[in-house]
Amino acid sequence: xxxxLAAAALACVGFxxxxxxxxxxxxxxxTLSGPAAALGVDIRDGLNLAIKHQGGKLGGLPVDLxxxxxxxxxxxxxxxxxxxxxxxxxxxxxxxxxxxxxxxxAPAIFQDQTFYVSPNAGPAELAGDRCSPFFFNVAxxxxxxxxxxxxxxxxxxxxxxYLIAPNYPAxxxxxxxxxxxxxxxxxxxxxxxxxQLDYAAELAQLRAAKPDAVFIFLPxxxxxxxxxxxxAAGLAAAVPLFGPGFSADEDVIRAVGEGMxxxxxxxxxxxxxxxxxxxxxxxDFEKDYGRAPTLYASQGYDAGLLIxxxxxxxxxxxxxxxxxxxxxxxxxxxxxxxxFRFNSNHYPIQDYYLRLIARDEKGRxxxxxxxxxxxxxxxxxxxxxxx
Amino acid sequence: xxxxxxxxxxxxxxxFGLMLFLLAAGLTLVFGVMDMVNLAHGSLYMIGAYLMATxxxxxxxxxxxxxxxxxxxAAIGMALESGLLRRxxxxxxxxxxxxxxxLILIANDLVRMIWGPQALLLDAPRALARTIxxxxxxxxxxxxxxxxxxxxxxxxxxxWMIARTRIGALVRAGASNREMALALGVNVKRxxxxxxxxxxxxxxxxxxxxxxLLAVQIGMGEAILIQAFVVVVIGGIGSIRGALVGALLVGMxxxxxxxxxxxxxxxxxxxNIADALGPTLAxxxxxxxxxxxxxxxxxxxxxxxx
Amino acid sequence: MALGSILIAAIAFPxxxxxxxWDYYVGVMTRVMIYALAASSLxxxxxxxxxxxxxxxxxxxxxxxxxxxxAQEGVVSALVAWPLAVAVGVACALVIGAVSxxxxxxxxxxxxxxxxxxxYYFFVSLKAYGGEDGINLAARSRLPGFDLRDETTFYLVxxxxxxxxxxxxxxxxxxxxxxVLHGIRENEPRMTALGYPTYRYRLVCFTVAGGAAGLAGALxxxxxxxxxxxxxxWTQSGTLLIMLILGGVGWLYGGVxxxxxxxxxxxxxxxxxxxxxxxxxxxxLLVVLRAPGGLGGWLARGGARG
Numbered sequence: 001x002x003x004x005l006a007a008a009a010l011a012c013v014g015f016x017x018x019x020x021x022x023x024x025x026x027x028x029x030x031t032l033s034g035p036a037a038a039l040g041v042d043i044r045d046g047l048n049l050a051i052k053h054q055g056g057k058l059g060g061l062p063v064d065l066x067x068x069x070x071x072x073x074x075x076x077x078x079x080x081x082x083x084x085x086x087x088x089x090x091x092x093x094x095x096x097x098x099x100x101x102x103x104x105x106a107p108a109i110f111q112d113q114t115f116y117v118s119p120n121a122g123p124a125e126l127a128g129d130r131c132s133p134f135f136f137n138v139a140x141x142x143x144x145x146x147x148x149x150x151x152x153x154x155x156x157x158x159x160x161x162y163l164i165a166p167n168y169p170a171x172x173x174x175x176x177x178x179x180x181x182x183x184x185x186x187x188x189x190x191x192x193x194x195x196q197l198d199y200a201a202e203l204a205q206l207r208a209a210k211p212d213a214v215f216i217f218l219p220x221x222x223x224x225x226x227x228x229x230x231x232a233a234g235l236a237a238a239v240p241l242f243g244p245g246f247s248a249d250e251d252v253i254r255a256v257g258e259g260m261x262x263x264x265x266x267x268x269x270x271x272x273x274x275x276x277x278x279x280x281x282x283x284d285f286e287k288d289y290g291r292a293p294t295l296y297a298s299q300g301y302d303a304g305l306l307i308x309x310x311x312x313x314x315x316x317x318x319x320x321x322x323x324x325x326x327x328x329x330x331x332x333x334x335x336x337x338x339x340f341r342f343n344s345n346h347y348p349i350q351d352y353y354l355r356l357i358a359r360d361e362k363g364r365x366x367x368x369x370x371x372x373x374x375x376x377x378x379x380x381x382x383x384x385x386x387x
Numbered sequence: 388x389x390x391x392x393x394x395x396x397x398x399x400x401x402x403f404g405l406m407l408f409l410l411a412a413g414l415t416l417v418f419g420v421m422d423m424v425n426l427a428h429g430s431l432y433m434i435g436a437y438l439m440a441t442x443x444x445x446x447x448x449x450x451x452x453x454x455x456x457x458x459x460x461a462a463i464g465m466a467l468e469s470g471l472l473r474r475x476x477x478x479x480x481x482x483x484x485x486x487x488x489x490l491i492l493i494a495n496d497l498v499r500m501i502w503g504p505q506a507l508l509l510d511a512p513r514a515l516a517r518t519i520x521x522x523x524x525x526x527x528x529x530x531x532x533x534x535x536x537x538x539x540x541x542x543x544x545x546x547w548m549i550a551r552t553r554i555g556a557l558v559r560a561g562a563s564n565r566e567m568a569l570a571l572g573v574n575v576k577r578x579x580x581x582x583x584x585x586x587x588x589x590x591x592x593x594x595x596x597x598x599x600l601l602a603v604q605i606g607m608g609e610a611i612l613i614q615a616f617v618v619v620v621i622g623g624i625g626s627i628r629g630a631l632v633g634a635l636l637v638g639m640x641x642x643x644x645x646x647x648x649x650x651x652x653x654x655x656x657x658x659n660i661a662d663a664l665g666p667t668l669a670x671x672x673x674x675x676x677x678x679x680x681x682x683x684x685x686x687x688x689x690x691x692x693x
Numbered sequence: 694m695a696l697g698s699i700l701i702a703a704i705a706f707p708x709x710x711x712x713x714x715w716d717y718y719v720g721v722m723t724r725v726m727i728y729a730l731a732a733s734s735l736x737x738x739x740x741x742x743x744x745x746x747x748x749x750x751x752x753x754x755x756x757x758x759x760x761x762x763x764a765q766e767g768v769v770s771a772l773v774a775w776p777l778a779v780a781v782g783v784a785c786a787l788v789i790g791a792v793s794x795x796x797x798x799x800x801x802x803x804x805x806x807x808x809x810x811x812x813y814y815f816f817v818s819l820k821a822y823g824g825e826d827g828i829n830l831a832a833r834s835r836l837p838g839f840d841l842r843d844e845t846t847f848y849l850v851x852x853x854x855x856x857x858x859x860x861x862x863x864x865x866x867x868x869x870x871x872x873v874l875h876g877i878r879e880n881e882p883r884m885t886a887l888g889y890p891t892y893r894y895r896l897v898c899f900t901v902a903g904g905a906a907g908l909a910g911a912l913x914x915x916x917x918x919x920x921x922x923x924x925x926x927w928t929q930s931g932t933l934l935i936m937l938i939l940g941g942v943g944w945l946y947g948g949v950x951x952x953x954x955x956x957x958x959x960x961x962x963x964x965x966x967x968x969x970x971x972x973x974x975x976x977x978l979l980v981v982l983r984a985p986g987g988l989g990g991w992l993a994r995g996g997a998r999g
Contacts, residue, residue, distance in 0.1 A: 032505075075924075078919045086716065100826035104827060197601040205646065231516070232530060233527075234518035418799075426931075488931055490974065496968045624799065670814040671810075
């Protein structure tokens with residue numbers, strides 16, 4: 001027994017972290033396994049591409065990217081966060097896809113006075129009264145893309161919409177956002193289990209409710225399965241399906257195929273936005289990774305650019321938290337979306353577009369921007385934030 | 388609540404139940420004949436699904452891939468049985484739990500090493516990607532109807548095998564009284580290996596059927612394993628008939644419960660209580676069912692022994 | 694004596710770790726000790742009581758939730774919350790034990806598992822307390838005279854509680870109650886014939902263990918700062934069983950040895966490879982096949998000299 005304890009103690013010796021202020025340690029936690037893995041992998045690959053484009057550094061400091069897989073579990077996310085904050089002494093954290101995991105780990109990160117740059121999850125909780133000076137979201141607030149679709153569906157005159165979203169913070173945000181702009185009748189508002197893959201029961205219920213349109217928020221594998229089963233149930237021909245960009249991006253198109261053609265969806269970014277940095281991002285992402293980037297990848301890339309601009313502005317002295325925060329707030333970088341600025345609650349103010357899935361000039365099935373739904377749109381919670 | 392909705396949910400329950408039967412049949416045979424708790428049964432289901440997805444990708448055909456995946460999984464199962472698991476038959480249940488739990492850990496990581504952490508895509512065969520009218524006016528996805536058909540066919544085939552063939556007689560003998568079967572000179576080793584292989588093949592079939600509906604991912608076995616155990620306990624250890632009845636009961640109770648219980652409760656409880664209580668009771672339903680069955684029949688509905 | 698030197702090393706550890714800058718590992722060892730307590734409470738049920746419970750994580754999780762819910766409602770005093778967590782563990786164990794102990798063998802395993810799953814769904818239904826996503830602990834428990842927010846203080850408090858509970862376990866095992874339990878474990882019909890109310894003895898044993906697990910739960914939510922229904926899942930119960938079997942069922946220090954071995958193995962292996970579960974699984978298999986008594990059995994047979 002004594003020998004075992006001694007051996008264990010010795011084994012731990014080799015893992016004492018060297019505190020270094022000459023390297024930028026970024027703690028990256030994301031969902032890298034399971035049906036939603038495509039999202040986390042895209043964010044990671046986007047971030048890595050941004051680091052590569054800056055020569056392996058961000059803001060002049062070489063980057064040590066410590067990657068952890070939360071396996072879609074808040075518990076695992078919490079354990080990884082503890083390890084990264086306490087053992088690895090990371091300077092910034094980023095990466096989380098899902099809002100329930102973010103909300104579980106956020107308090108510990110803020111208490112540790114470490115900055116978190118969110119390349120995806122944008123819960124209402126952190127946009128309003130629980131906003132934090134250590135939290136920055138470079139993507140959107142959860143409601144935004146759904147607000148855009150709500151406006152579009154209302155403008156198109158649909159009067160009886162069936163709503164489906166998973167039962168977790170972002171799912172609730174989604175339907176709240178949609179209903180903020182769609183004021184018509186809903187023949188159903190269904191919250192499914194997060195991670196659910198078989199929608200037989202929900203589809204039967206949907207068929208019986210006879211809506212004139214269906215709005216879903218089902219990211220990743222959930223959406224892929226739902227849309228496949230929706231088509232297999234013969235509902236696609238009868239009732240049009242609407243969704244935010246999350247349920248209609250490259251990962252879903254790759255998985256579902258032809259059945260996606262003609263679907264309208266909303267997004268803050270698309271590959272055909274015409275500016276030099278977006279063209280470079282899309283071209284290099286396709287070259288390096290062999291697939292078309294999703295909006296998740298663009299967010300990971302922009303997160304890298306944001307961190308780069310802030311670290312550069314404080315000339316690498318990230319220990320000065322107030323200066324670093326001010327630099328982050330300025331957001332002095334060229335986003336792949338075009339112009340970028342933060343609101344007072346550290347969430348973006350930006351445009352939201354209407355996209356359509358169709359064949360492009362090269363014959364590929366992909367999204368195309370066909371209109372602008374909102375300009376300079378902010379979120380509904382900023383007024384409750386005291387910052 | 389209309390009749391068509393009830394019919395469609397009923398078919399869903401039947402589909403789910405029959406898939407559970409495929410898993411429970413192998414599990415109950417292993418427990419009945421070899422007296423072994425096999426927690427790694429779910430891992431065989433996962434391996435079957437992964438092999439199916441890979442074979443379908445490689446050959447481009449669902450129909451060619453299916454027998455390949457089943458045969459490969461059966462081979463893996465038989466190799467596992469003769470190489471490792473047979474040492475556990477004489478051991479106590481606790482050791483079997485530990486060893487097969489260890490196998491779950493090993494299987495999950497091996498699969499991750501070979502196929503990577505992302506989920507694999509498995510598509511339903513193109514010919515079945517449409518709806519059929521089960522009765523006029525009631526469209527139902529053709530693939531799900533196909534699953535029901537496959538499940539019923541397997542149930543019939545297993546019944547015929549167990550009740551009408553010599554192998555079946557040996558299995559029944561082994562399940563009801565192993566010592567006596569041994570004493571009567573049955574080649575127990577070969578029988579056990581075959582039983583295990585059959586269970587593994589059924590797992591692969593279930594994995595191939597459910598893969599297109601769910602996702603082929605690491606850990607997919609653990610979720611369904613508990614439900615399979617509940618079926619085995621309800622049906623009675625060692626009985627195929629019990630596994631079928633138990634699986635249909637569990638499938639129906641779970642599906643109908645999830646579909647209609649929340650709405651039912653809203654009929655006579657305030658909305659917010661009904662919305663919280665409904666899904667909870669629906670999720671607990673199969674466990675309450677198991678407790679009720681055990682209260683009335685402590686060794687299950689159709690126990691093979693005694 | 695070996696025990697004395699281990700105790701001294703344990704007390705000295707946090708101070709040494711702090712001096713070396715390894716503060717993170719104080720938290721790791723605290724976690725090991727809390728799981729040691731949970732596994733030891735299972736030892737009472739399994740090793741001393743002879744009952745294979747597959748739902749022990751339910752009491753662990755219920756205790757954790759008790760403290761978390763009280764903290765959210767503003768009650769942070771350890772002197773209120775922790776005894777309540779024990780009471781919750783006792784109450785759950787009393788109810789679950791009263792029903793489950795009427796069954797035997799595999800059926801007992803399944804019923805305990807079913808009840809644990811039901812409790813899991815109950816906590817999922819508590820939307821006000823996080824539901825499926827879990828809740829963060831609002832603030833660490835306040836113990837008069839000790840600042841539990843200091844990692845070293847918390848570590849020493851946990852060490853004291855663990856030592857106290859092990860002492861209690863030792864006394865219990867050596868007492869008349871322990872002797873009767875031993876008799877029931879060896880040959881229940883004989884004990885019944887001798888006039889002992891075996892059901893009652895088992896129930897008391899099960900309930901006391903539930904209370905200890907509840908206390909461990911109160912400690913784990915303090916250490917981790919977070920609790921979700923996943924803590925009550927059957928795979929968590931499985932993990933506790935594995936720890937105990939690894940350490941040595943029925944050996945007083947089986948829970949401690951098993952928890953330390955498994956968690957430290959995980960911590961060390963995860964440094965080198967993302968596939969540490971594979972390594973853990975192989976170690977577990979070796980233990981089953983070569984060292985059935987776990988670490989305790991290996992040590993009893995002479996172990997490594999010196």
